[in-house]
């Protein structure tokens with residue numbers, strides 16, 4: 001019994017030092033790397049719920065580090081948020097996306113809106129809106145092609161400033177989507193007041209939904225809530241035809257998920273679009 005506890009303690013200690021070691025390495029690497037060399041951006045298609053048209057993409061960052069290998073965003077974004085590195089990373093990403101939009105336009109490839117995830121630190125950075133405006137002007141990108149995905153937690157931290165940033169982004173002409181809806185703790189009256197255009201329902205709402213009629217009703221009700229608030233509703237994490245059929249019977253506006261396409265490079269997206277149109 002006592003020995004077992006010691007072993008568990010040791011295992012926990014090892015795990016903790018391993019995690020701390022990795023964290024330190026991540027912090028160091030994030031400071032040193034050239035973003036252009038180590039980050040790539042993948043694009044996941046979004047589809048309309050009614051005619052299944054291709055209506056937009058979400059930009060998702062990928063980091064393949066020379067020394068540490070592939071590090072998923074769920075692991076390094078929280079670290080970058082703590083160190084403040086998330087700000088230059090987000091600016092790099094927005095610039096990368098705007099360049100990409102221009103290239104697509106020159107090639108006659110229409111991807112609709114491009115959604116970009118924003119972290120809490122970004123929304124309270126005083127130069128953020130001006131930085132975005134400068135990038136948009138430099139690349140001559142129509143701001144209505146940009147959508148910013150924010151989360152409840154990213155607003156709550158420093159509400160006044162974050163909300164001002166959100167409003168300014170909308171005034172520029174970009175749209176705002178509330179990501180991971182249903183995982184936060186905001187009251188519904190609070191949500192009603194948020195200056196947003198869309199609500200993205202968290203993929204956990206789809207867990208086990210195919211066999212569970214109560215879960216289906218629940219999802220439909222949450223989607224209706226968004227429609228009642230005059231918000232566009234996006235359902236993410238759609239992985240199979242059964243889930244697609246369930247969502248098809250709701251008032252959701254857009255769908256995103258592996259069923260239609262995984263996050264892809266620009267080249268992969270272009271071939272995906274060609275074969276999607278042939279279907």
Ligand code: C2E
Nearest residue numbers: 060061073074077117118119237238239256257258259263
């Ligand atoms: P998120 O914003 O909720 O992004 C959706 C995540 O779900 C993506 O994971 C995507 O690959 C994954 N996904 C899409 N369709 C499906 C599906 O059908 N089934 C399942 N199981 N998963 C699906 P990813 O790319 O690993 O990103 C994880 C999280 O990391 C994102 O969650 C977001 O919070 C953050 N993240 C990713 N890229 C960025 C970025 O450029 N900036 C910021 N601030 N955060 C980012």
Ligand code: CA
Nearest residue numbers: 058117149179
């Ligand atoms: Ca997102």
Ligand code: CA
Nearest residue numbers: 179180202236
């Ligand atoms: Ca999400």
Ligand code: CA
Nearest residue numbers: 117151179180
């Ligand atoms: Ca998320």
